[in-house]
Amino acid sequence: MFRAHAIYDQGAPVNGVLQEWTDYVVEFETELTEADKKQILDDYRKVLKPLRRNVFLLNFRNFVGHTNFCGQSYTVSSDKMSEKEILNMNRFISSRIALLPYYDHNPVRSYWAEKADEEAYRLHQWHLLREALCREWEGAPLGDWWRLIDRDPHHRIENEVVNSPIWSVRTVNPDTLEVIAQHPGTWVPIPKSSGLSLTAIAGKLMMQGQAYFPATALERINRLTFDTAENRMMKLILSQSVEITEWMADRLSKDKDSIHGKSAIREENKKMQDELTELLMSGWVQETAELHSIPRASTVLQRKAGYRQWYSFYQHWLLGGKFPMPDEWIRTLVDTRDIAKIYEYWCFFMVADIVERIWGSPSEIKRIEGWDESGLLTQGLQMDFAAPNRMLSVYYNKCFVGGQQSYSQNYSPDISVESEGRWHHFDAKFKFQQSPNGVKAAKKEDIDKMHAYRDAIRNTETVWVLYPDSVSSSLRFHSVNGSSSYDAGVGSIALSPNNGAGLTGVIEELFSI
Numbered sequence: 070m071f072r073a074h075a076i077y078d079q080g081a082p083v084n085g086v087l088q089e090w091t092d093y094v095v096e097f098e099t100e101l102t103e104a105d106k107k108q109i110l111d112d113y114r115k116v117l118k119p120l121r122r123n124v125f126l127l128n129f130r131n132f133v134g135h136t137n138f139c140g141q142s143y144t145v146s147s148d149k150m151s152e153k154e155i156l157n158m159n160r161f162i163s164s165r166i167a168l169l170p171y172y173d174h175n176p177v178r179s180y181w182a183e184k185a186d187e188e189a190y191r192l193h194q195w196h197l198l199r200e201a202l203c204r205e206w207e208g209a210p211l212g213d214w215w216r217l218i219d220r221d222p223h224h225r226i227e228n229e230v231v232n233s234p235i236w237s238v239r240t241v242n243p244d245t246l247e248v249i250a251q252h253p254g255t256w257v258p259i260p261k262s263s264g265l266s267l268t269a270i271a272g273k274l275m276m277q278g279q280a281y282f283p284a285t286a287l288e289r290i291n292r293l294t295f296d297t298a299e300n301r302m303m304k305l306i307l308s309q310s311v312e313i314t315e316w317m318a319d320r321l322s323k324d325k326d327s328i329h330g331k332s333a334i335r336e337e338n339k340k341m342q343d344e345l346t347e348l349l350m351s352g353w354v355q356e357t358a359e360l361h362s363i364p365r366a367s368t369v370l371q372r373k374a375g376y377r378q379w380y381s382f383y384q385h386w387l388l389g390g391k392f393p394m395p396d397e398w399i400r401t402l403v404d405t406r407d408i409a410k411i412y413e414y415w416c417f418f419m420v421a422d423i424v425e426r427i428w429g430s431p432s433e434i435k436r437i438e439g440w441d442e443s444g445l446l447t448q449g450l451q452m453d454f455a456a457p458n459r460m461l462s463v464y465y466n467k468c469f470v471g472g473q474q475s476y477s478q479n480y481s482p483d484i485s486v487e488s489e490g491r492w493h494h495f496d497a498k499f500k501f502q503q504s505p506n507g508v509k510a511a512k513k514e515d516i517d518k519m520h521a522y523r524d525a526i527r528n529t530e531t532v533w534v535l536y537p538d539s540v541s542s543s544l545r546f547h548s549v550n551g552s553s554s555y556d557a558g559v560g561s562i563a564l565s566p567n568n569g570a571g572l573t574g575v576i577e578e579l580f581s582i
Contacts, residue, residue: 439468
């Protein structure tokens with residue numbers, strides 16, 4: 070609902086662009102009734118607090134992206150990272166999620182968990198479809214791959230027996246003559262004056278002195294058809310893709326949360342629907358029937374450009390909701406755009422990616438659960454890597470239980486790496502402190518938290534704060550033994566999509582085979 074308003078930052082009006090984690094004053098131009106005030110607070114409960122009468126405090130917290138507030142569009146940006154870097158983080162996370170292996174859920178699930186998983190499954194499918202359709206899949210958007218199919222859709226020659234008028238029959242064989250002889254109902258009488266009465270076939274088709282000639286004859290013809298199993302497969306994928314965008318449109322229409330970029334998601338989903346519907350109207354698709362079984366052995370689906378990319382996407386898409394990924398991840402990526410959480414996920418995949426370059430592909434990836442420092446049940450991931458005579462594991466949200474893996478209480482670092490019984494922890498913090506001359510560094514309270522991890526979690530050697538800084542390659546490490554190597558101690562690493570050298574160097578030194 071449109072409500073005329075002005076947004077101020079320290080008394081100065083703001084137009085269009087806002088910052089995350091910044092307090093703004095919103096003043097509505099007209100006096101609000103109690104009902105109006107209640108409605109506004111209900112619509113924007115996550116970001117708005119009342120101050121007086123028609124004046125409110127607005128803070129988008131960790132949300133970054135395009136959003137709508139009271140009928141007006143705004144962009145919420147971050148001074149810690151550019152919009153391009155944030156986009157690159159999202160794309161990197163999405164690409165890594167798409168490569169995670171299939172995960173079988175425990176069949177014994179409660180009703181609410183099944184419903185939650187169903188939504189997470191669909192959200193993941195929608196997210197993967199958006200990435201493939203609006204960004205790219207194997208080098209180009211899916212729409213481009215479809216237009217490549219459109220130029221030369223797969224077809225086959227179909228052999229068909231049809232009953233044609235006798236004048237249009239192009240081939241006659243003994244079978245044709247046998248069918249004519251057996252079906253006198255197709256004969257028509259001909260006058261003796263007609264030249265047809267002198268033909269051999271008229272001489273054979275005689276009844277009571279009257280000559281007859283066949284009006285129709287069966288013939289076998291070849292015709293081109295696009296109704297192939299491969300094209301039926303493409304039609305199925307398109308139809309199911311349209312269905313998931315319809316589900317998202319319905320979900321968004323029922324969502325009362327007026328913030329967190331839902332208007333931008335609606336627009337994007339509408340564009341996806343329109344494009345998929347247009348693809349579905351391709352002439353050769355209209356000729357195609359419904360699919361009854363997937364042609365898994367088809368060389369067209371496996372090799373032909375366009376078909377191969379769509380079929381590859383569909384295989385990932387089917388497994389999308391069953392990746393070993395905590396359901397909250399996909400909700401964060403699609404729904405909340407929580408930049409601090411996205412940075413945390415991205416840091417995990419960056420650590421895993423660097424380890425994978427050293428150790429090769431993980432031998433196993435699985436979900437883990439545990440109790441965090443607040444006593445809440447959390448879900449995470451474990452990626453195991455194997456080398457001759459040595460194992461290494463990378464964890465997200467690994468919980469160290471107090472009195473067991475921890476000397477005191479429960480601790481749950483964002484990222485933990487274990488090799489030969491020794492632990493190294495990385496905590497992602499989307500914040501920093503800045504000196505008067507502009508030098509950025511990890512905040513003191515975050516370094517203090519690293520000391521707690523180092524002292525409390527058994528067999529811990531190093532702990533690190535990861536913080537966003539695109540300019541400086543700053544890396545600080547405080548060794549317990551005064552050593553110049555990363556043997557034991559507390560450190561901080563500047564890390565952003567344009568600045569990953571520091572993390573790469575640390576991991577290479579700590580975990581090289």
